[in-house]
Amino acid sequence: SQQGEEDPQALSIQEGENATMNCSYKTSINNLQWYRQNSGRGLVHLILIRSNEREKHSGRLRVTLDTSKKSSSLLITASRAADTASYFCATDADSEGTYKYIFGTGTRLKVLA
Amino acid sequence: DAGITQSPRHKVTETGTPVTLRCHQTENHRYMYWYRQDPGHGLRLIHYSYGVKDTDKGEVSDGYSVSRSKTEDFLLTLESATSSQTSVYFCAISGSSGALRETQYFGPGTRLLVL
Numbered sequence: 001s002q003q004g005e006e007d008p009q010a011l012s013i014q015e016g017e018n019a020t021m022n023c024s025y026k027t028s029i030n031n032l033q034w035y036r037q038n039s040g041r042g043l044v045h046l047i048l049i050r051s052n053e054r055e056k057h058s059g060r061l062r063v064t065l066d067t068s069k070k071s072s073s074l075l076i077t078a079s080r081a082a083d084t085a086s087y088f089c090a091t092d093a094d095s096e097g098t099y100k101y102i103f104g105t106g107t108r109l110k111v112l113a
Numbered sequence: 114d115a116g117i118t119q120s121p122r123h124k125v126t127e128t129g130t131p132v133t134l135r136c137h138q139t140e141n142h143r144y145m146y147w148y149r150q151d152p153g154h155g156l157r158l159i160h161y162s163y164g165v166k167d168t169d170k171g172e173v174s175d176g177y178s179v180s181r182s183k184t185e186d187f188l189l190t191l192e193s194a195t196s197s198q199t200s201v202y203f204c205a206i207s208g209s210s211g212a213l214r215e216t217q218y219f220g221p222g223t224r225l226l227v228l
Binding site for chain 1: 117148154155156161171172212215217218222
């Protein structure tokens with residue numbers, strides 16, 4: 001089973017609206033990351049949040065982390081058509097420092113112009 | 114995709130044929146990874162390398178082998194390709210310390226079809 005599970009699997013919104021996607025994981029982590037993947041391309045790193053952080057911002061992105069619930073959310077504010085992509089969370093499930101990350105199955109976001 | 118190339122980008126092969134995919138980086142990063150991406154499974158780690166000639170297995174390593182003889186190259190070999198290995202394969206790299214260590218940078222991917 002996946003360490004990270006994103007929810008919802010797919011999301012369709014109008015341009016200008018906010019998009020929220022969630023990630024749940026099973027084991028303790030040092031950090032959690034979010035990546036974006038445009039169709040047919042590789043993943044691009046968006047933001048990293050450490051286990052001792054609760055919220056982090058980067059431009060129109062806001063990430064929260066609740067380690068008690070083993071969950072994270074990614075909020076994209078004022079969405080644009082260019083935000084259409086799949087979004088993945090990744091957790092460092094290995095505490096031995098080998099930095100093996102486990103990726104979730106992703107949320108497909110479609111922003112309608 | 115800066116600094117990471119994968120070759121070939123597309124390949125069609127037959128069951129039972131050996132296949133080698135190449136990942137080449139110009140960033141001099143220590144860590145390199147091979148993932149496969151399939152619908153409903155997200156990205157799954159096949160093998161990774163933490164230095165020249167130092168490799169370890171990931172989540173789905175059966176049927177795959179890797180080699181890293183130089184810092185810049187990480188090869189993934191399907192010893193005898195099967196239809197279940199039809200997938201998109203991504204290479205990723207990360208640096209040695211700090212933020213570079215924690216962040217993975219991905220290549221453009223290789224689409225492999227095994228008939």
